[in-house]
Amino acid sequence: MTIKQLSIFLENKTGRINELTKILGKHGINMQAFSMAETSDFGILRLIVDDVERAVEVLRNESFAVMLTDVVHICCPNVAGSLSEILEHLAQNDIFIEYMYAFADGDKANVIIMPNDIEKCMAELKKCTCDINTL
Amino acid sequence: MIWNPNKECMSRDEMHALQSRRLQKLVNYVYHNVPFYRNKMQEMDLSPEDIKSIDDIVKLPFTTKQDLRDNYPYGLQAAPPSEIVRVHASSGTTGNPTIVGYTRKDLAVWSEVMARCLTAYGITRNDTFSVSYGYGLFTGGLGAHYGVENLGATVIPTSTGNTEKHIRLIRDLKITGIACTPSYALYLAETLDKMGLTKDDISLRIGAFGAEPWTENMRKEIEERLGLKGYNLYGLSEIMGPGVSHECECQNGSHICEDHFYPEIINPETLEQLPYGTQGELVFTTLTKEGMPVLRYRTKDLCTLMDGVCDCGRTEVRMGRIMGRSDDMLIIRGINVFPSQVESVILECNEFEPQYMLIVDRVNNLDTLQVQVELRKDFFSADVGGMLALKKRLADKLKSVLSISADVRLMEPGSIERSQGKSKRVIDNRKL
Numbered sequence: 269m270t271i272k273q274l275s276i277f278l279e280n281k282t283g284r285i286n287e288l289t290k291i292l293g294k295h296g297i298n299m300q301a302f303s304m305a306e307t308s309d310f311g312i313l314r315l316i317v318d319d320v321e322r323a324v325e326v327l328r329n330e331s332f333a334v335m336l337t338d339v340v341h342i343c344c345p346n347v348a349g350s351l352s353e354i355l356e357h358l359a360q361n362d363i364f365i366e367y368m369y370a371f372a373d374g375d376k377a378n379v380i381i382m383p384n385d386i387e388k389c390m391a392e393l394k395k396c397t398c399d400i401n402t403l
Numbered sequence: 404m405i406w407n408p409n410k411e412c413m414s415r416d417e418m419h420a421l422q423s424r425r426l427q428k429l430v431n432y433v434y435h436n437v438p439f440y441r442n443k444m445q446e447m448d449l450s451p452e453d454i455k456s457i458d459d460i461v462k463l464p465f466t467t468k469q470d471l472r473d474n475y476p477y478g479l480q481a482a483p484p485s486e487i488v489r490v491h492a493s494s495g496t497t498g499n500p501t502i503v504g505y506t507r508k509d510l511a512v513w514s515e516v517m518a519r520c521l522t523a524y525g526i527t528r529n530d531t532f533s534v535s536y537g538y539g540l541f542t543g544g545l546g547a548h549y550g551v552e553n554l555g556a557t558v559i560p561t562s563t564g565n566t567e568k569h570i571r572l573i574r575d576l577k578i579t580g581i582a583c584t585p586s587y588a589l590y591l592a593e594t595l596d597k598m599g600l601t602k603d604d605i606s607l608r609i610g611a612f613g614a615e616p617w618t619e620n621m622r623k624e625i626e627e628r629l630g631l632k633g634y635n636l637y638g639l640s641e642i643m644g645p646g647v648s649h650e651c652e653c654q655n656g657s658h659i660c661e662d663h664f665y666p667e668i669i670n671p672e673t674l675e676q677l678p679y680g681t682q683g684e685l686v687f688t689t690l691t692k693e694g695m696p697v698l699r700y701r702t703k704d705l706c707t708l709m710d711g712v713c714d715c716g717r718t719e720v721r722m723g724r725i726m727g728r729s730d731d732m733l734i735i736r737g738i739n740v741f742p743s744q745v746e747s748v749i750l751e752c753n754e755f756e757p758q759y760m761l762i763v764d765r766v767n768n769l770d771t772l773q774v775q776v777e778l779r780k781d782f783f784s785a786d787v788g789g790m791l792a793l794k795k796r797l798a799d800k801l802k803s804v805l806s807i808s809a810d811v812r813l814m815e816p817g818s819i820e821r822s823q824g825k826s827k828r829v830i831d832n833r834k835l
Contacts, residue, residue: 275785277778279815305787309812312787331817333783366786 270338270386271401274315274323277333280306285313288332292317295326301380303369314369316341316380339382340389344398346377354396358383361392406522406554407515410662411717415710418718421662423456425690430454430463433696436481439474440464440698457665460688461676465699468501471641475499482506482693492540493640493739500540503640504694510549512691513643516660517550520649523658523715524609524634526580528555533573535583535591536614536737538562542644543614543737547582547636550646556580563587566594573605580609582636582645584737585617585625589768592628602630611636613645614737615770616725618834637722641700642687648722653714656721663691666720667699668708671729682707684729685722703730733763733829735770738807742828745774745809748800754782754793758819764832772809774801777816 278284285304292299300316317323320336327334344350351370358365364384371378378401383389393400405411413421431451433440443464444450453462471479476499480487487504505513526532532551536543544562551558559578561569570591572578581588588610595601607629612622613636622633635657638645647664648657659666667676668683677683685702707723733740742761749755756777764771776797784790790813798811820827 273785275783277783277790277813277815279813279818307787307791310790310814312785312790314785328780331815333778333780333816335783335785337785 270390271316271341272320273337273339273380273382274313274317274320274327275335275337276313276315276327278311278313280309280311288313288327291326291330292323295322297323297326301369301371301378303367303380305367314339314367314380337382338386339380340386340393341401342379342381342393342398343376343401344379344396346372346375350397351377351379354379354393354398357396358389358392361388363389363392404522404525404527405716406519408716410660411519411658411719413662413718415718418661419457422665422690423458425662426457426460426665426688427451427454429688429690429692429696430698432693433481433698437479437696439470439479460665460667460699463688463698465674465686465701466697467701468641468703471501472499476502477504479697480504480695482695487694489545491542491545491640491644493542501641503542506693509643509692509694512663513546513646514549514553516643516646516663517547518554519660520611520636520646521550521554521556521580523649523651523717524580524611525632525652526551526554526556526609530556530579530609531559531576532556532580532582533559533561533569533578535561535563535569535581535587536645541737542638542640543582546638546644546646547611551580566591567598570595570598570600570605573607574600577606579606580611581607581631582611582613584614585612585621585633586615586736586765586768586770588612588625588629588633589621592625593767595629602628605630607631610634611645611649613637615734620834635724637725639702641697642689642702643692647687651713651715651717655713656709656723658713658717658719658721661719663689665690666708666722668706669701671701671703671705679708679710679720682726685725701729703728703732705729731829733761733831735763735772736807738805740772740805740807744804745801746828748797748804749776752797752800754779755797756816756819758821759828760819761829762832763829765834770833772805772807773812774809775812775814775819777814777819780816 298318302315305312366382368381434451486506488507489505491503492500534547538544610631610633625633634650638647648659665688667686671684685704686699689696704725705727706725709721758777760775762773794811801809
């Protein structure tokens with residue numbers, strides 16, 4: 269199972285991310301993880317939240333350009349070399365990673381991966397030492 | 404110095420008589436050679452015989468940029484194709500450029516009026532003169548070029564680009580005069596600085612600046628940094644190109660070469676002719692043009708006209724500084740840009756909302772144009788590469804339509820301010 273990531277178009281403008289987080293906070297939507305891809309004039313915020321559908325609804329109501337993207341969320345042991353082992357396996361099987369972001373939490377590490385071929389990626393991850401999360 | 408005192412210092416009565424004769428001839432000529440003017444005059448129940456003196460010009464129909472566009476490419480040309488020896492083109496608001504054909508005589512008149520301008524600035528046959536307007540379809544380069552040759556000075560056709568090489572030529576060839584846009588002159592001054600040179604390393608003494616609006620402060624800065632004296636040069640391709648009017652040593656307005664280009668000031672709303680000293684829209688009639696003569700061409704430039712003999716001895720009517728435009732045209736790096744051009748490009752692209760904003764600025768003395776557009780929600784993709792490609796596609800389209808490059812900024816949907824009435828599409832931060 270993949271999970272849904274919110275991708276949000278943002279102008280590079282002071283306070284813009286805060287406006288967005290404020291809206292989510294006001295509606296009681298909790299963010300699990302996010303990362304920002306930026307260019308000189310705009311950025312794309314990639315966001316994992318606990319209530320995807322409501323997040324999309326409230327953000328669209330506030331005129332944000334939002335879209336949903338399928339990404340893979342894995343959880344692997346928070347020890348040296350564990351991510352490398354997984355990535356090695358994916359690379360050997362010709363899976364290209366467009367972007368990824370990660371955060372460690374106690375003895376677990378969460379990794380969000382956007383591969384070029386999501387089906388194949390999921391199949392290969394099943395052979396690795398990690399859990400595939402569905403949130 | 405005065406190149407042609409017979410014309411430039413003519414008594415007002417003689418000028419009136421000359422202009423009257425030339426207008427009568429012109430009206431006859433266009434009536435019989437340009438269906439556009441014949442139709443217009445017939446609609447107004449006007450025949451060439453009704454024009455008895457230059458004062459009757461108010462009876463004649465106006466010509467607008469739109470008319471030139473509607474008659475693209477050669478609809479307003481009066482001379483047969485065999486007589487046309489050169490064609491120039493200027494950017495149009497949308498789609499069609501304006502095509503102007505010149506006969507051999509037109510080119511002779513053009514180099515005559517340019518020689519008058521250069522002489523008024525103090526250029527003589529002993530000068531070496533760099534023409535740094537673009538050569539090509541734009542009238543600036545070739546127009547100034549043949550004026551310098553006609554005068555007998557040495558012309559260095561540097562055109563634009565490669566500024567360091569240009570400065571080396573200015574130094575090594577001891578170039579004394581230059582024609583370019585005022586912003587390019589400032590850019591030259593900066594490059595001079597960057598190369599570790601000063602005005603003492605070069606011999607420039609006279610600059611002919613035009614093709615874009617400029618201020619007294621810019622004049623002072625250019626004069627100080629390049630060690631020259633700067634003069635205004637005015638022209639527009641629909642009338643001729645550079646050389647329509649020029650300053651003299653008194654720098655009290657620009658003398659119009661009135662025996663060739665008859666000026667009027669009108670109220671842009673009522674189209675009534677206004678007296679000297681009143682600000683309004685400048686209108687020109689090409690009294691002697693053969694290729695593409697125009698009757699009462701509305702320049703959209705706002706200024707005043709002044710009469711009275713100038714201290715330099717010239718009797719021609721002078722025009723004041725251009726105070727603005729009666730339309731929304733912008734002049735960016737010497738190129739005419741209409742917001743409607745940008746609009747038409749954006750409307751062709753489904754990916755953007757029909758909302759946009761043009762931000763014009765001057766950074767290091769070069770004009771910059773930023774085009775802000777709103778991305779449509781449905782066309783947002785989470786892929787940065789795709790978004791950058793979208794941005795580049797728009798930038799490329801704008802470049803091909805505007806002839807200058809614009810910095811495209813993708814904005815969030817709804818972020819550009821909507822206005823109730825006439826929307827504000829342009830923010831011009833240049834201090835002019």
